[in-house]
Amino acid sequence: MTEFDCRKDFAAELVALARQDERIVAVCNDSVGSSNLGGFREEFPRRLVNVGIAEQDLVGVAAGLANAGKIPFVCAAAPFLTGRALEQIKADVAYSEAHVVLCGQSPGMAYGELGPTHHSIEDLSWVRAVAGLDVIVPADPVQTRAAVRWAAASGRPSYLRVPRFKVPAVTPADAPFAPRRAVLLRSGDDVTLIAIGSLTSRALEAAERLGAAGVSARVLNLPFLDPLDEEAVVAAARETGGIVTAEEATISGGLGAAVASIVVTRHPCPMRILGVPRVFAPTGDTRFLLDHFGLSADGIVAAARELLGHG
Amino acid sequence: MSGQAVGGHTVSGHALLPADPAGAREYRETVERIRAGSPQAAADELRRVSREVRRSVVEMIDRAGMGHIGGDLSVTDILVTCFYGLLDVDPTRPKLPGRDRFVLSKGHCAAALYSTLAHCGFFHRAELATFLAPLSALNGHPNRMKVPGVETNTGALGHGFPVATGCALAAQLDGAAWRTVVVLGDGELQEGSNWEAAMTAAHHGLSSLTAVVDRNRLQQGARTEDTTRLEPLGAKWEGFGWEVRDVDGHDHLALLEAMSRSDTGKPVAVIANTVKGKGVSFMEDRVEWHHKVPSAEQVEAALAELAR
Numbered sequence: 374m375t376e377f378d379c380r381k382d383f384a385a386e387l388v389a390l391a392r393q394d395e396r397i398v399a400v401c402n403d404s405v406g407s408s409n410l411g412g413f414r415e416e417f418p419r420r421l422v423n424v425g426i427a428e429q430d431l432v433g434v435a436a437g438l439a440n441a442g443k444i445p446f447v448c449a450a451a452p453f454l455t456g457r458a459l460e461q462i463k464a465d466v467a468y469s470e471a472h473v474v475l476c477g478q479s480p481g482m483a484y485g486e487l488g489p490t491h492h493s494i495e496d497l498s499w500v501r502a503v504a505g506l507d508v509i510v511p512a513d514p515v516q517t518r519a520a521v522r523w524a525a526a527s528g529r530p531s532y533l534r535v536p537r538f539k540v541p542a543v544t545p546a547d548a549p550f551a552p553r554r555a556v557l558l559r560s561g562d563d564v565t566l567i568a569i570g571s572l573t574s575r576a577l578e579a580a581e582r583l584g585a586a587g588v589s590a591r592v593l594n595l596p597f598l599d600p601l602d603e604e605a606v607v608a609a610a611r612e613t614g615g616i617v618t619a620e621e622a623t624i625s626g627g628l629g630a631a632v633a634s635i636v637v638t639r640h641p642c643p644m645r646i647l648g649v650p651r652v653f654a655p656t657g658d659t660r661f662l663l664d665h666f667g668l669s670a671d672g673i674v675a676a677a678r679e680l681l682g683h684g
Numbered sequence: 685m686s687g688q689a690v691g692g693h694t695v696s697g698h699a700l701l702p703a704d705p706a707g708a709r710e711y712r713e714t715v716e717r718i719r720a721g722s723p724q725a726a727a728d729e730l731r732r733v734s735r736e737v738r739r740s741v742v743e744m745i746d747r748a749g750m751g752h753i754g755g756d757l758s759v760t761d762i763l764v765t766c767f768y769g770l771l772d773v774d775p776t777r778p779k780l781p782g783r784d785r786f787v788l789s790k791g792h793c794a795a796a797l798y799s800t801l802a803h804c805g806f807f808h809r810a811e812l813a814t815f816l817a818p819l820s821a822l823n824g825h826p827n828r829m830k831v832p833g834v835e836t837n838t839g840a841l842g843h844g845f846p847v848a849t850g851c852a853l854a855a856q857l858d859g860a861a862w863r864t865v866v867v868l869g870d871g872e873l874q875e876g877s878n879w880e881a882a883m884t885a886a887h888h889g890l891s892s893l894t895a896v897v898d899r900n901r902l903q904q905g906a907r908t909e910d911t912t913r914l915e916p917l918g919a920k921w922e923g924f925g926w927e928v929r930d931v932d933g934h935d936h937l938a939l940l941e942a943m944s945r946s947d948t949g950k951p952v953a954v955i956a957n958t959v960k961g962k963g964v965s966f967m968e969d970r971v972e973w974h975h976k977v978p979s980a981e982q983v984e985a986a987l988a989e990l991a992r
Contacts, residue, residue: 398857419857425887430846430880437850440835442781443857445850460840461877465847469828469837 376539380478382514383535384409386521387446391417396444397525400435402426408448408478408535428453432461432475439471444525450484451477451493451534459499466530467505474524475500475532481571481621482654482662483537489653498626500532501599507531507552508599512573513542516596519550538571538621538659543594552597555605561591564677565609565616569595569628572619572647572668579673590677598628606635615643615680619673621663624648645676700778700832701807701821708775708805711768718768723937726769730936733803734764738963739990740799740812746983748816750824754973756796758900758933758958759867763788763800765939766865766896775805778832784862785835785851789844790869790898791825792975798822798831806833842875844868845895849881852893852951863892865943871903874912879924885951886925893951894943895926898933900960904974921953933958963990 391397391413398420399413405423414421422438424430428449435445447454454477455462466473477496484491500508507529511517517535524531548556558573559580568576573594580590591613595601609616616636618629629646636642647668654662663669667676714733718726737760745751767773771784788797795815802809807821814820821830825839836847848866855862868878885893899917901908908914918928929942933956942954960974961967964986967978978986 422853424880424884427880427884429842429877430849430884433843433846433877433881434850434853434884436836437847437852438854439850440785440847441851441854441858443854461843461846464837464840464843471836 374541376541377514378539379511379514379517379536380409382517383476383521384412386518388413388416390521390525391420394444394525396442398422398438398443398445399448400424400431400438400445401448402428402431402453404449404478407450408476410448428457429461432458432473433465435473436461436465436469436471439473444472444474446474446476448476448478450491451480451496452491455493455496455499462500462506463503467503470505471530472528473530475530477532477534479537480534481538482659485658485662486656488656492654494621494623494649496534497598497620497622497628501626501631505530506599507597509596510534510569510598511536511596512570512594513540513544515542515544516550520596523550534570536570540571541574543573543577550596552600553602554597555602556594556596557591558594559590559592561589562612563589563614564681565591565593565613566619566673566677567593567595567606567609567616567628567632568619569598571621571663575668575670576619576673578670579677582670582674583677588677588681588683595628598631601631603635606632607639610636610640610642615645617645617647617673617676617680619647619668621668622648624650643680645680647672647676700830701811703776703778703832704802704805704808705776706805707802707809711775711804715768727937730764730768733768734761734936735990737764737796737799737803739987740802740809741795742964742978742983742986742990744795744799744812744815745977747813749977750816751795751977752792752975753978754902754960754967754970754975755790755793755869755898755900757962757964757967758960759790759793759898760796760800760962761934761936761958762867762896762898762939762956763796765936765943766867767800767804769936769940770943771865772862773833775833778806782860782862785848785864786833787835787838787844787848787851787864787866788826789838789848789866790841790872791838791844794822794824794826797826797834801831801833804833807831841869841872842877845878846881846884848893849885849890852885852890853888855892856888856890863894863945865894865896867896867898869903870897870899870901870908870914870917871911873897873914882921882924882926889949890951891946891949894954895951896943896954896956898958899955900958902960902969902971902974906971918955926951926953928953928955930955931957934962965989
């Protein structure tokens with residue numbers, strides 16, 4: 374199966390948008406290479422603002438650019454963007470309602486061997502706690518391009534988690550891309566697998582294996598983690614035997630927590646939450662680490678079977 | 685007032701405060717007198733407005749039972765000089781694209797900012813009576829979605845300067861003539877984010893950006909120099925590539941001159957030497973008046989001093 378580095382799609386879509394709308398600017402922290410902004414810089418050298426290695430300034434400057442009518446796409450490695458500049462994200466962007474698109478590059482454990490300083494497994498929990506910020510987690514190239522277009526036009530602050538770990542295309546041509554709209558990737562009645570980002574294709578693979586074993590698994594993808602599709606979650610809780618969530622992020626406060634808070638208040642059902650437990654990852658490449666934490670088709674199958682009592 | 689759902693999020697029902705057209709007219713007339721009149725007449729007008737703003741601040745903090753009175757009084761002359769002597773803003777059209785941008789980075793001095801903005805007619809002076817009251821638009825730190833004339837939500841220190849730098853960068857990108865002024869606390873300069881912005885602004889030659897430091901030498905707990913030393917402060921700014929101007933921060937005309945545009949291509953840092961608690965003798969240069977609330981007798985004494 375062909376796999377894609379979504380950063381290329383992100384950058385291509387941003388350049389295409391910038392050609393149509395001169396308000397679009399890119400703001401980065403010495404991250405032209407890692408954010409794949411070389412093409413943007415070549416075509417729009419003045420519209421690429423590189424503040425250097427200074428993330429607080431990075432986000433504040435973007436809020437100022439937005440104040441003066443620009444649409445800044447802040448492109449920085451997700452751990453430093455969200456960790457170092459979280460207060461700027463809260464005060465200058467979200468609370469000030471500045472139309473800034475915060476693009477967390479290479480999120481999750483994309484930096485593998487570089488270790489926990491470079492992993493961004495906390496970003497989803499952190500940004501979900503900030504009021505007024507849309508949180509978008511594309512699963513493939515199609516969603517990445519749609520996310521760039523949507524965020525540029527929204528007029529609202531958003532956090533866009535740009536995948537680096539290569540993923541196959543999963544989004545059907547007619548899939549919706551909007552707040553509160555889940556993408557149904559596979560129908561099923563026995564159990565529901567809800568996955569975002571890099572775990573989406575792994576959930577699909579798990580559903581196929583479960584299907585081969587006679588278990589009918591529904592697969593839902595939530596490109597908008599915030600605001601998410603509450604009704605699709607409630608329907609899954611009501612119509613299937615339980616829900617397994619899977620994300621390349623800490624289990625403290627991300628997708629699993631968001632789904633669980635809906636399930637327990639609206640339609641309690643058995644759940645399993647797959648993500649990184651509250652530990653710092655050991656040394657290893659991304660694929661190794663995902664498997665290590667059970668964030669694999671095997672891990673999802675095992676969680677579903679255990680939930681259904683087939684364990 | 686109950687909140688309403690907008691885009692999936694609950695926000696307060698308050699919209700931006702409406703302008704005060706009569707106040708704005710009075711402001712425009714005063715500005716004309718100041719900018720076209722003799723230096724002496726300008727200084728007299730600016731001193732008069734500053735006195736009024738300081739009196740409002742004392743009344744607001746008295747009513748609310750809370751506030752940062754020391755810094756409010758040290759920054760007042762800077763605020764009044766900016767809005768009455770320098771900035772090109774229209775209080776009845778606070779979102780005009782070509783307006784000058786003013787950012788109060790030391791957002792805890794919101795009372796002085798609100799009082800100044802109300803005197804300019806950005807909103808009605810009567811609104812000042814709601815300062816810190818439940819559901820008031822006038823929060824302890826300024827909110828741009830509720831208070832016209834506020835460009836970004838400050839309060840956490842070290843935030844306004846990078847945002848102002850972004851504003852000035854946008855003006856440079858557009859070849860626009862409007863300028864940006866950011867007012868910083870001196871203690872606030874201990875936040876590293878300021879120095880990130882200082883580097884960015886100098887690197888880009890943002891000569892339309894002016895940073896004014898309210899150098900009252902006191903922070904919440906002690907003197908700045910006894911906490912984490914700032915001196916030599918001018919040399920620091922110069923080292924970061926800024927043109928530095930050192931002035932008496934209570935001399936309106938000196939402030940005005942210091943904030944004039946530079947022809948060096950560098951951003952300008954104005955170190956405005958001020959006195960915390962300025963104008964009220966028993967508050968001046970005393971650390972405890974950072975956010976102490978005056979008693980009824982002290983309010984009376986303060987207002988009497990500020991009437992002179």
